[in-house]
Amino acid sequence: MLHVLVAEDEWWIRSALVEMVENMDAGFRVTGSAANGDEAWELIWELWPNVLITDIMMPGKDGLALMKDIDAMALPIVPIVISGHSNFQYAQQAIRYGVSEYLLKPVLESELKQALLRSMERLESKRELHGTIAEIQQLLHDLPSLEQAEMLRQYTSLVDRILQLPHPGSSVNLLRIFAAKFNELLDGAGAVRAMEPFPESRGQEEVRHYFQQLLEQWLRLSPKGNTHFVVKKVCDYIAGHYMDEIHIVDMASFANISCSYLSSLFKQHTGLTFVHYVNQVKIDKAKQLLFDPGKKVYEVADEVGFASLPYFNRVFKNSTGMSPNEFRRNIGL
Amino acid sequence: MKLKKLQRLRNSVHLSTRFKMIAGFLSVSLFSVLLMAIFTQMYYTKATKADFFAISVGASSRLNHQMDFYIRQLIQSTSTLIAGPLASSLDAGKSADPELIQRWLRNDNDYTRADIARIEDTLRRYVALNYSEIVNMFVVSADRNVVSMYGSFLDTDANYRNEPWYYLAMERQVRILPTHLTRYPQFAGVPVVSIVIPIYSTEDAGLIGRLVIDIKLKQIESILGKFTLGQSGFFFIVADNGTIVYHPNADNWGLPRQLTDLRSLDLSSQTSVQPWGDKEVLLASSRSDFTDWNVAAIVPYEEMASGLAIARNSTLAVVLILSLLVILLVPLLSHRFVQPILRLTNTVSDLQIREVQLELRQKEAVIQALQNQINPHLLYNTLDIIKSMAYLEKVPKIERIARNLADVYRYTAKSPDLEVTLGEELEHLRNYLQIVHIRFPKHFQSHLVVNPKYAACPIVRLTLQPLVENAVKYAIEPLGGKGAIFVSAYHTDSTLIVEIADNGPGIPEERLIELQESIARITRTGSDPIVQHESLGIANVHARLVLRYGEAYGLGITSFIGRGAIVSIRLPLRDFAEIG
Secondary structure: OOEEEOOOOHHHHHHHHHHHHHHOOOOOOEEEEOOOOHHHHHHHHHHHOEEEEEOOOOOOOOOOHHHHHHHHHOOOOOEEEEOOOHHHHHHHHHHHOOOEEEOOOOOOOOHHHHHHHHHHHHHHHHHHHHHHHHHHHHHHHHHHHHOOHHHHHHHHHHHHHHHOOOOHHHHHHHHHHHHHHHHHHHHHOOOOOOOOOOOOOOHHHHHHHHHHHHHHHHHHHHOOOHHHEEEEEEEEHHHHHHOOOOOOHHHHHOOOHHHHHHHHHHHHHOHHHHHHHHHHHHHHHHHHOOOOOOOOOHHHHHHHOOOOOOOOOOOOHHHHHOOOHHHHHHHOO | HHHHHHHHHHHHHHHHHHHHHHHHHHHHHHHHHHHHHHHHHHHHHHHHHHHHHHHHHHHHHHHHHHHHHHHHHHHHHHHHHHOOHHHHHHHHOOOOOOOOHHHHHHOOOOOHHHHHHHHHHHHHHHHHHHHOOEEEEEEOOOOEEEOOOOOOOOOOOOHOOOOOOOOOOOEEEEEEEEEEOOOOOOOOEEEEEEEEEEEOOOOOOOOOEEEEEEEEEEEHHHHHHOEEEEOEEEEEEOOOOOEEEEOOOHHHHOHHHHHHHHOOOOOOOHHHHHHHOOOOEEEEEEEOOOOOOEEEEEEHHHOOOOHHHHHHHHHHHHHHHHHHHHHHHHHHHHHHHHHHHHHHHHHHHHHHHHHHHHHHHHHHHHHHHHHHHOOHHHHHHHHHHHHHHHHHHHHHHHHHHHHHHHHHHHHHHHHOOEEEEEEHHHHHHHHHHHHEEEEEOOEEEEEEEOHHHHHEEEEOOHHHHHHHHHHHHHHHHHHOOOOEEEEEEEEEEOOOEEEEOOOOOOOOOOHHHHHHHHHHHHHOOOOOOOOOOOOOOHHHHHHHHHHHHOOOEEEEEEOOOOOOOEEEEEOOOOOOOOOO
16 A cells, blocks of 8 residues: 655645545555645655655745655655646756656546556665654654653664664664654754754764653653643634645644644644544544435535545545445435 | 848958058048149149240340340451541551551552551451450452461462352351351361451442451350250250351361251251150250351250159159058057947947847747747646546546647647657647547547658657648538548658648649749748748748758648648658668
8 A cells, every 4th residue: 555645736636636546446545635845745744655746836845845855855755746847957857856757737547547556666665664764753643642661662662673774774864864853843842952963974872872862852841731722722723624625734833833743742632643633523524414415425525625535435434434325324324 | 140240240340441541541642642743744844844945045045146246246346447547546557557458459459468468467456456266367359369367478369268258259248157167277177157247448338348257166155155054955056057156065066967966956946845866855046137047055855854853753752651651640540530430330230239139039029928828837737627627527538638738739839849750740640639539529530650660750840730730720620520631651762751631622723823832932942921821831831841851851732622632741761770
């Protein structure tokens, strides 16, 4: 199963891309969609997709900048670029950032499928890296809720495991990603002293020491009394706007904290990631709406902010264990 | 093109102005100097001649007068000698008997030697008193007895028979005989002028004899010697009978003119310019009625015109100086004068260049504006939105046509690489034809039967699709889509021929001729000013093919009324062997 993130500013195109991926029935699923480059960047750290499908021309951080950052961090993500231009300079730039798939608008399903299948092969080498990143992500999410002893055990074991990876290049990459992510979390949570960024070449002991310091900083953070209030505020907003697309970037700025911190607070207070929480709210609302027999399923999906029916169906099934139609039959409609 | 031309113009102006100015100044000044020289030559010559003639005629007549006066005085002074009474009153001496000559002449037979000696004495005394230049004096009686101033016992009349005056008839008027050499024993070979004075009887006034005075040319020499003419100019005197009376060269004295170098001269007119020897001479003469002599002044023309030579030399000097000045100063001056003009010219041509650039930029702007009429981002995004909606709503034909339209526009708007491969052109054509197929859903047929071995052959971009579009417009549309288009390709030795055929109504003959003429014009000149809007597609494609591949390539049109038309594209066959 490959996780796909879609970044495209046009609603219709984005929706169609999501639906195309969902419809392919070739082992791909959309984990999220973003309307601009900044949001896509946040969602990458949140969802760790395997493939990024991105437009080039987007407001804010554009597709090229996004790919440049992915390339610079050596994130284990395969990008697929879509563009109206067969502009050679764009294509050249994209190739420089390691892009091998360049699709022209309007994207046809068949072409997208071919591109995704080709991307699968490229991903094989990044699999291992990807699993570890998921673990890093998981640990950082869990930090607020873990007992100190357990936290220390998991943390040291993860750092050791990364250090002992057979391929030193990927080891350094992962450590850098880990450090960047943790620093961002600390920053967002209001750490007193920002850590220096992860240095390039260090011995294992120094690396352990560096990560030790990161954790000490986290432990030294006095738990903020109002974190609950912050999460509550965001939850209230989501409850009132379930029909819209709700983006973590907007919420982070709404709550005046970093995306990472918001994400980790969500995990702490709700037990779910931000994206899962939002989907949960929407599916709960959808369940209510499905009780109305006059409503078609796609109308329900539309009302809770899903442009793509297959995507809605899949998210609904993930959440409830059944499809919307099965749900209806279950309740006797 | 225009820009380059202007640039060239500017350079040539800059380079040649100085040269032109030098040449101009030089020719103007040389021309004026030349003109001046010609005028000087003409007027100076005239003036010189006039001056010479005025001076020399005046001088020669003055000389004549002086000589006349001298001779008249001489004659005057002899009157006492030959008349008698007056002389006796002047000189009461016994030895000088004025009546002696009269008496001797009247009756010379009874005169003694003593008497004759007294006559001789009288003559000698006269000479001693008056004129030292007198060589000899003779009293000649009517029957030609001669008493000489230097008489002697040996003296006989026979001694004087060779003198020119001896046989001269007795006349009442004074005769002046031109220079001749004396032959008498006392003074032989002396050049003298003889003055023959008639003696009248004091009693009856009858002609009784003559007094002959031979005078040396001393006096004449002294008179003429004062006058010089130029360096080698001189005066000479010729008697009416041609005898040279006087000449600066004493050897010529007394000779007939015909025996000397003066023989070629024409003395008939008072003033003249004549060739003499190897040069041109100015000649002026004046005649005395008293002596019957001509006093002539002769001077080589070039000496008289020495002023002219100076003028000529100074003209040359002026030419040199002027040329030098022009060559030295004009570059300096031209720099000062031309610089502002050059600056002006440059400014003007800059302006022109700027204008041309502006024109180009405006044209570019127009093209840009035309391209921007469809903002590509908007176009492709909108087409993708349409396609996405179609996808979500499950209308695949809309998806397809949206994608085809996007592809067609992308290919058309691509930065103009001149050449693509036939494969790319065919791909583009397929995209276009898919739209046509959607447009005419059931009956339209298109067949692209091109062997893949031609796929890599180069072709000017946007050759096939505009021609097919043309065929769709004139063949398929009138049939309501119930037609077919065939695209095929084959090759001869070195030419690839791609044919676009349709089964439409064909091209009307008139129109076909127009099209073929237009194509021929384009082949010849590269463009066709009278191309009509309808044939723009064909003309444009043909023009681009001819420009790229040369006159041997391009379009050919055949039509069969009611059955269809064929446009054949001739291309150079390249990149074929690798595949073939």
